Amino acid sequence: MENVDALMHGFGIAVTVPHLALMVVGVLLGILVGVLPGLGAPNGVSLLLPLTFGMQPVSAIILLSSMYWGALFGGSVTSILFNIPGEPSSVATTFDGYPMARDGRPTTALATAFGSAAFGALVGVVLITFLAAWVAKAALAFGPPEFFAVYFLAFASFVGMGGYPPIKTLVSLSIGFAIAAIGIDTVSGAVRLTMGVDELVKGVNFIVAVMGLFGIGELLIATEESFQLKSVSSRVDWREVVRTIATLPRHGVAMLRSAAIGCWMGITPGGPTAASFMSYAIAKRLSRRSQAFGRGEPEGIVAPETADHAAGTSALLPMLSLGIPGSATAAVMMGGLMIWGLNPGPMLFIEQKDFVWGLIASMYVGNIVAVVLVLATVPVFAALMRVPFYLIAPLILIICTVGAYSVSNSYLDVLLMLGFGVVGYLFKKLSYPLAPLVLATVIGDKAEDAFRQSMLMSKGSLGIFVSNGLVGSLMAAGLILLLLPLLLQLRRLRAPKPSFDQEPSP
Amino acid sequence: MRLATGIAILALGATLGSIATPALAEWHPTKPIEFVATAGPGGGTDNLARTIQSIITKHKLTDQPVIVVNKGGGSGAEGYTYGKALAGDPYKVIFGTSNAWQQPMVSKVAFKHTDLTPIAALAQDEFLLWVKQDAPYKTVTDYLKAVAAKPGDFKMGGAQSKDTDEVLTRLIEKTANVKFTYIPFKSGAEAAVQLAGGHIDSHVNNPSESLGQWRGGTQRPLCAFTSERLPKGPLITATEGWHDVPTCVESGLNIPRFQQPRTVWLPGKVTPDQVAFYVAMMKKAQATPEWKEYIERTSQTETFLAGPDFEKFMTEDIERVHKIAAEQGWLVN
Amino acid sequence: MISRRVLEIATAVLTGTFGATVAISSLDNGIGWSTAGVEAGAFPFLVGLIILLGSLYNLVRSRLDPPQVSITRADMRALLALFLPAAAFVAAIPLLGMYVATAAYMLGVLAVRPAVSRLKALVYAGVTPLLLYLVFEWAFQVSLPHGVLGEILGF
Known part of the structure; x- marks a missing residue:
């Protein structure tokens, strides 16, 4: 097979002592920026970019992509330990990761997350290795109506999940949409919903909302639940890490399914965030232990993490083959590619074989390096859980403040973050679900853009959403996912009505 | 903005600008300088800011560190509004395009370009008309004939709404007496992919935005909106380079020139010697081999407009865009 | 209640x-x-x-x-004990800058704890802003607000 030969050639380029050293440096730096909210892979990449100008392009991209892997892994750490997602795509990890960590099992939670993340990433790389040409072609089939259908499918799978008062879910979802609409509208160029605050023209950044809703909100809830952590074993326990990894194959079906969802959403414009939410929702519906989701169920960590990394990895493919960056980090890397004299686009795979296959090979090796390093640090991170509340509370607050500020050097963001904190507290207390709000904040405006672009194309006819097989089947799948729970509920209504107010799942 | 007030303010700005050019009491930065890119990471504006940053650092054009921050929210409005709020602060240098004066015309943003102090225009990005590789049109006249036959059926994609891409689209419509449906996307790169997938019929991307796609044989340029052909350079496809693309005028579409300047600003209310310092710094940056390399790589046209020249350029551009915006009913003030 | x-x-x-x-x-x-x-x-x-x-x-x-x-009343007290100092901290940032505000906030919340010795509180109050400075300002070139105070001191 041609691709296997090319890949072996790539390994020859990637696996050299200097390149392995670069990977270790990149991964460690990535973990650092990933763990610290407010700093992310884009910071690290733009910091390193000037250093790479003197390097061979392939060395440079190995350094930068290793940092990307490190940051992806690091982003889950604060989600699990403190309920503060550092990246949009690790929000879904908080749903079960944080309860598990609070239950005294931070090591297990972290190891589960990292193990399944590595699996997801590997599936993503395998996909890139063997189906690159096909994937690039498949991605071209997506125009605005198809984009909208993919977003619709993501919303439908998540919203129909249930477990919360339906009207509260609707309010929460709609608030997310409204937040996403703040700022300048792509389709008309008009300024929307700034409500007299000029600075809001930039929109409300997702990180600001999430750090308030989850980080600060949880902190406020924790004060009154007399934050009693179950005693975490004080010994640094490496065996627990190994044991956890060894039990992961038990979730094999969920992992494969989540990886498939992740790759699919990574290639289509859904992206890692939608992938992780969708995968979580589907895992919850299909799992036999559905009731345990939201209370520290391992599968609730496996599903979003696998999908997130599978999507994050396969999202690099459109960047290389089409020149559309799937994320801010990918955008900075793409800027780098151009500075190194490479043009991302359809010809890259043909003209720059060494570069492309060196990069792909480094994805295998880099992910292995990353997961080894990150697993080695698990006990260290888990030890953070032993810091007493009176000390960790102000530290979390300071970190969220700095994080919100550094998103765009804006004090307004800090105030917003604090405001979101109060909202997060109220919502959690009154069982309004936060997840639909977050999902709508992240992809709501994209879905709206796609819808309106489609309307422009069709001159106002909704028929465009059934105009070909692809978009039609996506829409049909979305409708089924959305309506199925309603139908089931209608049937259940004849039975005694279940109480809504005591379901702590997301 | 009313045209009269605009011109009055511009005239005022021009006088200030002309005072600024001669060497007054020298000013030097004593704190780190922040470059504000009014675009997200990876875009053209961000690339320019980072290129200048690396040139300044490499050639030690100042002994203070230079930091790049991205404020691309609201199609750049975030960065300009930030600059407006920091009037008098000579440590914030704002990098943008012509949307500094175009955006306030067409949307209710909280800044006007007169809230900022112009430093220079450093480069002009060129525009081309692109169609899908396998489209049946050989020349721009072929294409426009087809468009004229079915008004509104052809889809022109572009970056953002009521920005340069749409202005140019409307200009084409007027000149050739045709009607497109304009579909705004987030960026030119996105429009290029949509064209490759056949979801739109054409777009007016800059050379650098569609270079890879042209090489890859998914789309090709019909004509360039330049007064003469683009400079000779290496071949892009097996047989063609930028110089082989006819100008739009020579192939029958009478739009002699359409460019997007890359602009640099300071916040308002800075002193003339501070302006002079940055004008000189940008000038020095342009004299380096790294800059030449950047211009070639991105297929832009080098230019250096500062002081009254820059003001004159702005006044002309405002007049032209204002006319189109008024015809389209885009004006907000 | x-x-x-x-x-x-x-x-x-x-x-x-x-x-x-x-x-x-x-x-x-x-x-x-x-x-x-x-x-x-x-x-x-x-x-x-x-x-x-x-x-x-x-x-x-x-x-x-x-x-x-x-x-409950006790809940409320715990809630306010966390939220009010936090709000004061955020309110102080434009004036004192991130670093001084962080130090003051840490010192304030730790000093009222009988379990924490004065010396320990001082050390935490000193180390936290220092780490922030090293990671953000120095290593990653993210400038945190210096506040009115910083302007007066020329920082």
Whole structure:
């Protein structure tokens, strides 16, 4: 097979002592920026970019992509330990990761997350290795109506999940949409919903909302639940890490399914965030232990993490083959590619074989390096859980403040973050679900853009959403996912009505 | 903005600008300088800011560190509004395009370009008309004939709404007496992919935005909106380079020139010697081999407009865009 | 003491006000169809309306809640003990800058703890801003606010 030969050639380029050293440096730096909210892979990449100008392009991209892997892994750490997602795509990890960590099992939670993340990433790389040409072609089939259908499918799978008062879910979802609409509208160029605050023209950044809703909100809830952590074993326990990894194959079906969802959403414009939410929702519906989701169920960590990394990895493919960056980090890397004299686009795979296959090979090796390093640090991170509340509370607050500020050097963001904190507290207390709000904040405006672009194309006819097989089947799948729970509920209504107010799942 | 007030303010700005050019009491930065890119990471504006940053650092054009921050929210409005709020602060240098004066015309943003102090225009990005590789049109006249036959059926994609891409689209419509449906996307790169997938019929991307796609044989340029052909350079496809693309005028579409300047600003209310310092710094940056390399790589046209020249350029551009915006009913003030 | 009913009502009023504001300010953007397609305000208007109606429903439904206590007096005290210093910290940032405000905040919340010795509190108050400076300002070139104080000191 041609691709296997090319890949072996790539390994020859990637696996050299200097390149392995670069990977270790990149991964460690990535973990650092990933763990610290407010700093992310884009910071690290733009910091390193000037250093790479003197390097061979392939060395440079190995350094930068290793940092990307490190940051992806690091982003889950604060989600699990403190309920503060550092990246949009690790929000879904908080749903079960944080309860598990609070239950005294931070090591297990972290190891589960990292193990399944590595699996997801590997599936993503395998996909890139063997189906690159096909994937690039498949991605071209997506125009605005198809984009909208993919977003619709993501919303439908998540919203129909249930477990919360339906009207509260609707309010929460709609608030997310409204937040996403703040700022300048792509389709008309008009300024929307700034409500007299000029600075809001930039929109409300997702990180600001999430750090308030989850980080600060949880902190406020924790004060009154007399934050009693179950005693975490004080010994640094490496065996627990190994044991956890060894039990992961038990979730094999969920992992494969989540990886498939992740790759699919990574290639289509859904992206890692939608992938992780969708995968979580589907895992919850299909799992036999559905009731345990939201209370520290391992599968609730496996599903979003696998999908997130599978999507994050396969999202690099459109960047290389089409020149559309799937994320801010990918955008900075793409800027780098151009500075190194490479043009991302359809010809890259043909003209720059060494570069492309060196990069792909480094994805295998880099992910292995990353997961080894990150697993080695698990006990260290888990030890953070032993810091007493009176000390960790102000530290979390300071970190969220700095994080919100550094998103765009804006004090307004800090105030917003604090405001979101109060909202997060109220919502959690009154069982309004936060997840639909977050999902709508992240992809709501994209879905709206796609819808309106489609309307422009069709001159106002909704028929465009059934105009070909692809978009039609996506829409049909979305409708089924959305309506199925309603139908089931209608049937259940004849039975005694279940109480809504005591379901702590997301 | 009313045209009269605009011109009055511009005239005022021009006088200030002309005072600024001669060497007054020298000013030097004593704190780190922040470059504000009014675009997200990876875009053209961000690339320019980072290129200048690396040139300044490499050639030690100042002994203070230079930091790049991205404020691309609201199609750049975030960065300009930030600059407006920091009037008098000579440590914030704002990098943008012509949307500094175009955006306030067409949307209710909280800044006007007169809230900022112009430093220079450093480069002009060129525009081309692109169609899908396998489209049946050989020349721009072929294409426009087809468009004229079915008004509104052809889809022109572009970056953002009521920005340069749409202005140019409307200009084409007027000149050739045709009607497109304009579909705004987030960026030119996105429009290029949509064209490759056949979801739109054409777009007016800059050379650098569609270079890879042209090489890859998914789309090709019909004509360039330049007064003469683009400079000779290496071949892009097996047989063609930028110089082989006819100008739009020579192939029958009478739009002699359409460019997007890359602009640099300071916040308002800075002193003339501070302006002079940055004008000189940008000038020095342009004299380096790294800059030449950047211009070639991105297929832009080098230019250096500062002081009254820059003001004159702005006044002309405002007049032209204002006319189109008024015809389209885009004006907000 | 705050009952669940009061909390529900307060939240519904909060979300309802937000919904109404969103719907009303969308009217400026146009909520119909124009030559440029679906107008910019249409979608936010709809969303605002849904929030408003949903909030009204939640408001009415809150009357069905039993008047059980949701936040006890002790809860409230713990809540305010965390929130008020935090708000003061955030309010102090424009004046003192991030570093000095961080130090003051750490010192303030730790000094009132009998379990923490003065020396320890001082060390934490000193080390936290130093780490922030090293990671953000120095290593990653992210400038944190220096505040009015910083300006006076020329930092």
